[in-house]
Amino acid sequence: MEKTDILSLSLEEIEKVLVANGEKKFRAKQVFQWLHVKRVFDFDKMTDISVQLRGRLKEIFCINGLFVQKKLESHMDNTVKYLYGLSDGNFVETVLMEYNYGHSICVSTQVGCKMGCRFCASAIAGYVRSLEPSEILMQIYETEKNSGVKVSGIVLMGIGEPLDNYDNVVKFLKLLSDKNGNNMSLRHVSLSTCGIVPRIYDLAELRLGLTLSVSLHSADNIRRSEIMPVNRTYNIEKLLEACRYYIDRTGRRITFEYAVIDGVNSSEADADKLASLLRGMNCHVNLIPVNKVKERNYHTARSGVVEFAKLLDKCGINATVRRTLGSDIEAACGQLRRDAAEQNRNEKGGADR
Incomplete structure (x- = not known):
């Protein structure tokens, strides 16, 4: 059985x-x-x-367990990155971050990712499968046990697209907030999506109280489609229509994530277009220095991100620059899993010869 x-x-x-x-x-x-x-x-x-x-x-x-395959600890800001092994031999990544208000954890929702965003390492090793609710939960449980700290905030922004694993993610959220269990308020949870429009509407109807973070990264459809293939299916106009519905339905402010990439989306014209797009919405813009990925040629100078924030501020758009954490341990998602998958392939190839 x-x-x-x-x-x-x-x-x-x-x-x-x-x-x-x-x-x-x-x-x-x-x-x-x-x-x-x-x-x-x-x-x-x-x-x-x-x-x-x-x-x-x-x-x-x-009981679906995880085990620590690798653990990296930053000497700069106490960020800890875990590579967790799953029961089927696959790997996911989890990052524990320290802030003034407490500890936040970034969890993965899939083994790999289908979305193919050009600046992200998560899809490089390929998509395998979605995680079960237990496998998302256990990233929190095992990290708390291993680190000895209590997590006060959760970010679904690790490997995978949460809304591509919608049913399991919603079940995870309900387990997390169950009054007989963790009893965590979902106001302490942020879910990041590249913009799967139908699921944004579905999520709005649940009114869970979480923060929705939408990866925008360009205010131009042609450019966004180049770096984010999902835009070819759900363009900016459809995405923002869904976001406005989410705001109206839930009363919650949306965060728009914007990875500032030199020579791609970082000009004054890009800032003006983004400001025009978002003006009047109940939203916040979180600017991100793009992470270095060896298979990609994108880069950002932090001074350029700060300058882009100033341009948005002049246009009346509230924007902050995300604090970079764990830069000395490659805390960006996907890089440890990529290396582990590559090592497994090499070991298997050597065994077959």
Whole structure:
């Protein structure tokens, strides 16, 4: 019998399974809290549950674990980057960041990415699959355990496109905020998307309270399509229409991410066009120095990003420059996974010869 991934189940789903197996409904809450409050991932250690039930749990369920394959710690700002190994041999990346207000974690939602943004390393090693809700959750649980710190903010901005894994991501968010488990307010969660328009409408209807961050990176359709292939399907006009709907429906401000790339989208004309595009919207612009990726030829001088922020400010657009973290450990998403996948291929090739 194939076992069910219990960490991906809601409390109600666990209740149904246990009741169908002749157990009392309240047992489900005990198990749920062992997993999501006490963070115990061994059924034998759930001591207020009978030995008989523990045995039955092991027969029915599995617990999707992760293991630390590699850990890099920044000597500049205490950023920690984890390469996590999954049960099927794939890898994802997670970044723990320290701020004045506490610790924030950037989690991955897929193994690889289909979106193909030209300046991003996430898609270079190829797309494999989407992560289960448990595999997104476990990035938080294992990082807190390994680091000894409590995470106060979560960013879905690691490897993968969250809205391309919509159902699993929404289930993860509901598990994260369940009052019987983590009970985290989703106002402490930010979800970043390259702009899958239909899913923005779907997300708006849920009114989860999270912050939506939209990767814009250009105010020109031709240029945006060159660096972000998703724009060929959902152009800027369709994207902004969906964003306005999200703002109206949720009452939440949207953050527009803009990676300033020298010679691509960094001119005064680019700033004017961006300002015209966003003027009047309840939004904020987060300017990002583009990360160095060895397979790409894009680069940014931080002084250029600061200058671009000044240009937007003159146009009346609220913009900030994102603080660069973990630059000495390649904290940009996708680079560790790329190297690990390449090493695996090389090792496999050597074994076959």
